[in-house]
Amino acid sequence: xxxxxxxxxxxxxxxxxxxxxxxxxxxxxxxxxxxxxxxxxxxxxxxxxxxxxxxxxxxxxxxxxxxxxxxxxxxxxxxxxxxxxxxxxxxxxxxxxxxxxxxxxxxxxxxxxxxxxxxxxxxxxxxxxxxxxxxxxxxxxx
Amino acid sequence: xxxxxxxxxxxxxxxxxxxxxxxxxxxxxxxxxxxxxxxxxxxxxxxxxxxxxxxxxxxxxxxxxxxxxxxxxxxxxxxxxxxxxxxxxxxxxxxxxxxxxxxxxxxxxxxxxxxxxxxxxxxxxxxxxxxxxxxxxxxxxxxxxxxxxxxxxxxxxxxxxxxxxxxxxxxxxxxxxxxxxxxxxxxxxxxxxxxxxxxxxxxxxxxxxxxxxxxxxxxxxxxxxxxxxxxxxxxxxxxxxxxxxxxxxxxxxxxxxxxxxxxxxxxxxxxxxxxxxxxxxxxxxxxxxxxxxxxxxxxxxxxxxxxxxxxxxxxxxxxxxxxxxxxxxx
Numbered sequence: 001x002x003x004x005x006x007x008x009x010x011x012x013x014x015x016x017x018x019x020x021x022x023x024x025x026x027x028x029x030x031x032x033x034x035x036x037x038x039x040x041x042x043x044x045x046x047x048x049x050x051x052x053x054x055x056x057x058x059x060x061x062x063x064x065x066x067x068x069x070x071x072x073x074x075x076x077x078x079x080x081x082x083x084x085x086x087x088x089x090x091x092x093x094x095x096x097x098x099x100x101x102x103x104x105x106x107x108x109x110x111x112x113x114x115x116x117x118x119x120x121x122x123x124x125x126x127x128x129x130x131x132x133x134x135x136x137x138x139x140x141x142x
Numbered sequence: 143x144x145x146x147x148x149x150x151x152x153x154x155x156x157x158x159x160x161x162x163x164x165x166x167x168x169x170x171x172x173x174x175x176x177x178x179x180x181x182x183x184x185x186x187x188x189x190x191x192x193x194x195x196x197x198x199x200x201x202x203x204x205x206x207x208x209x210x211x212x213x214x215x216x217x218x219x220x221x222x223x224x225x226x227x228x229x230x231x232x233x234x235x236x237x238x239x240x241x242x243x244x245x246x247x248x249x250x251x252x253x254x255x256x257x258x259x260x261x262x263x264x265x266x267x268x269x270x271x272x273x274x275x276x277x278x279x280x281x282x283x284x285x286x287x288x289x290x291x292x293x294x295x296x297x298x299x300x301x302x303x304x305x306x307x308x309x310x311x312x313x314x315x316x317x318x319x320x321x322x323x324x325x326x327x328x329x330x331x332x333x334x335x336x337x338x339x340x341x342x343x344x345x346x347x348x349x350x351x352x353x354x355x356x357x358x359x360x361x362x363x364x365x366x367x368x369x370x371x372x373x374x375x376x377x378x379x380x381x382x383x384x385x386x387x388x389x390x391x392x393x394x395x396x397x398x399x400x401x402x403x404x405x406x407x408x409x410x411x412x413x414x415x416x417x418x419x420x421x422x423x424x425x426x427x428x429x430x431x432x433x434x435x436x437x438x439x440x441x442x443x444x445x446x447x448x449x450x451x452x453x454x455x456x457x458x459x460x461x462x463x464x465x466x467x468x469x470x471x472x
Contacts, residue, residue, distance in 0.1 A: 050424075054416035058462040076432040086431040086439065090423035093440040094449055098415055101246065101450040103467035136470050141463065 012066040012133035014041045014126070017056065019049045021080040022115050023071025029119030037123035038130040041069065049073070050084025054095045057109055062141060067108045067133045069125070074113040085113070107132070108139060147201045147325045150182035150194065152221050154214035155241045155291070156207025160232040161185040163308035164204070167318065174318050177325040191217065200225035202321060205300075208234040208241050208459065209292040211271070213285035222298040227331060229317070230294045233307040237406050238293040238459025243451060245458055245465040249287040290465050302331060305338035306389055307404035307456065313337050313389055342408055343383035343401055347392055349373050356428040360445045363400065374400045375425060380452060384421050385414055404456050413462040415453035422446070 018024040024045050030037065042065075046052055049072030057068045070092065072085040079085040088111065096106040112125050153161065161183075165171065182194050194217065203225030209215050222228055230236045238245075244252050253270045257263065269275045272286030294300055304317055316337050323329040344351075351373040361378040368374070374381035374395070382403035383395070389405050407414045426442050427434060446452065454461055 054419045055412050055462065058413050058416050062462050075436055083428075083431055087424040089436055090426050090439055090443045091420055093443045094419045094423045094446060095416070097444065097446070098419060098449040098453075101448070102463050103469055104463070105469045105471065108469075139469060141467055142465065 010134060010138055012040050012130060012138070013064060014067045014069055014129060014133065015060040015065040016041050016043045016069040016071060016126075017046050017049070017052045018043050018069075018071040018114075019051075019073060019080075019084070020045055020047050022073035022078060023049075023112070023122070025116035026071070026114040026118045026122040029116065030122045031119075033119050035119055035123040037126040040130045040133075041126050048079065048081050048084035049088035050079075050081065050086075052088055052091075054091055054098075057095065061104070061108070061139060066136075066139045067110065067129060069129060070109070070111045071114045071122070072111070074115055078113075078115060104139065105136060108136070145177075145325055145328075147178040147321055148197070148199065149178050149180050149202045149204065149321075150197060150200045150221060150225060151180065151185070151204045151206065152182065152194065152217050153185050154205065154207035154218065154235070154294070155210035155239075156232070156234055158185060160206040160234075160308045163306075163314060164231075167311065167314060170315065170318060174321060177322060191220070194220050194224065197224050201324065202227050202229060204229045204231050205235050205294050206231050208238045209288060209294065209297055210241050210244075211285040211287055215288055215297060218294060218297050227301045227333075228294075228298065229302045229304060230300045231304045232309060233305060233404055233406050233456050235294045235300075236303050236305055236460075237457040238291055238464075239307070239456055242291045242293075242457070242459035242464075243455065245290050246450065247466060249289060253287065291459050293460050296459070301333045301335070303336045303338075305336065305387060305406045307406075309337070310390060336409065338387045338389040338405065340408070341388045343386045343388045343390070343392060343395070343405075346388045347373075347383055347395055349395065352376050354428060355425050357422075357425045357442075358427060359442060368398055370398045375422075380422065380446070382418065382453070385411060385418050385453075402455055403453075406457060414457045415449060415461060418453040419449060 018027060027043055049070060052070055060068050070088060072088050073079045075085050092111045099106040110129055114122050181197050182189050203221040205218060205221060209218060233239050257270045258265055258268055271284035274281050274283050304313055306313055320331045350371050355373060355376045357378050359378055369377060379400050381400035383401045385407050386401050386403045387405050387408045394401055411417050423443050458464060
């Protein structure tokens with residue numbers, strides 16, 4: 001019973017690495033359109049999703065995040081730097097495998113393509129992801 | 143002002159290769175022996191823990207191997223107290239080494255496989271290290287495993303790191319020079335020194351590298367011939383050159399084998415596997431990224447079966463997340 005209660009009270013912390021051109025602009029649009037989404041997210045602007053080193057994600061998880069959101073431009077043609085989003089996609093696929101081997105639920109890291117016009121999608125993704133992490137519970141590293 | 147330098151050589155979880163490497167310097171070893179007094183080396187002669195405890199003012203304490211049992215932990219702490227400069231010698235002491243891969247399981251699971259369930263093992267009394275058992279009326283205990291395998295610097299402060307598996311002659315030579323300089327002129331080595339090359343293996347690799355490396359599919363070493371003059375990554379073979387320090391003279395590469403990364407990462411790498419995921423994944427199908435669907439790209443990347451074991455083969459305990467976690471299932 002206590003464990004259930006703990007889960008209900010639990011507010012996940014999400015670190016979000018958002019690319020400057022699409023996902024961050026999408027988050028901005030969600031803001032100016034006054035769309036609501038949970039306050040559990042800590043956005044960090046990066047120049048491109050291709051700049052996100054898997055080390056950043058592990059560092060975020062190690063330092064107390066329960067989930068990590070990566071936001072980039074839609075494939076194949078939206079990336080401002082031509083192919084950064086593909087780098088993110090391929091790294092993400094391999095990182096998921098690595099996380100599984102570490103015993104961490106790979107769904108704690110989520111990759112989403114969000115364009116600058118998709119404020120609605122951004123708020124939807126954050127809502128869904130927060131709900132998912134609430135159900136999953138906190139990440140306790142040892 | 144010449145002085146006799148006191149040296150103690152202590153081994154943790156190690157294969158013995160580093161001990162051999164220390165002795166493998168031919169005549170140069172005589173210079174060191176002339177200036178030093180080796181007070182403890184339990185791989186070579188019958189020394190016990192008490193012999194190390196009796197010692198005071200050791201100048202150089204050389205620790206070989208990683209921390210895997212409680213005895214190693216104790217020895218490391220005693221050595222740290224008794225010596226002036228502590229040296230992590232070899233990959234295991236610096237990063238945890240191959241023993242570190244044991245961190246993918248709990249210690250009890252490891253012992254169960256190793257001592258009880260293997261088909262070739264007959265152990266009806268289920269004797270495992272850490273438990274007391276009786277032989278001919280005498281109680282015996284082997285040291286318990288520590289909860290996880292650790293590199294030396296997670297347990298005590300380390301002054302000098304000598305990387306390599308085992309460190310090559312040049313590195314040991316450099317290290318001996320430090321000892322001789324200390325003995326002859328009293329020059330103390332700088333704490334925090336890393337004795338290894340500063341560049342990555344790719345920098346000294348003799349192979350021909352194309353302008354753009356692109357991997358169409360991953361290939362294992364036994365699948366077909368390997369071109370001895372062309373970059374291995376460009377041939378689809380996983381080579382850890384980009385994240386391995388160039389302190390080995392590219393011995394494996396010259397023998398037409400890919401690098402497994404035994405010399406450890408260059409400085410400033412926080413998590414080697416994550417760093418290599420970044421490198422290798424971005425090389426996949428660089429030229430056709432836009433022609434393939436996301437799923438097709440992911441499929442090629444996922445051909446790598448074991449990212450942890452391949453990229454972290456020698457360094458898992460020094461990574462950012464360095465042990466098996468317990469998290470809710472998918």
